[in-house]
């Protein structure tokens with residue numbers, strides 16, 4: 792059977808590979824243990840998508856499960872606007888777009904394409920500011936980069952040394968549970 796990587800974890804892996812290990816360890820735990828305010832807002836912004844309430848337009852496809860055998864990833868998309876052939880990922884707040892978030896959107900794109908959808912445009916949408924951020928479609932080089940990244944994800948060994956960085960760790964939602972560092976997070 793194919794081992795799929797969850798698209799939602801790609802951004803966390805870029806942030807810190809060890810956070811994926813912690814996420815898996817604490818997955819069954821009460822989310823209040825480690826969910827900080829930004830994550831709670833992010834979850835709330837996705838709840839409408841999860842309940843498929845976001846768009847009443849018939850040609851919008853909302854919150855469907857997607858997968859890509861070629862990349863070995865699976866997850867959910869936010870909104871695919873069939874008329875515009877536009878894939879949108881909503882975030883509660885977007886001061887900056889991180890590489891991991893781009894990887895997530897690329898992964899969703901490759902899933903939709905493999906599933907037979909025509910996608911011509913990609914974008915992030917920030918709910919807090921009502922601003923849309925168009926993103927270029929991935930090139931062949933981008934695809935190779937994403938495949939290599941997913942490969943390093945699959946081969947990650949949590950026993951290896953993890954590079955800690957106080958500024959980063961302070962903003963990590965797993966900070967209070969992490970055995971690699973002894974500080975409190977900022978939330």
Ligand code: SF4
Nearest residue numbers: 807810960963966969
């Ligand atoms: S606290 Fe630091 S080392 Fe631990 S998971 Fe978070 S970012 Fe990684």
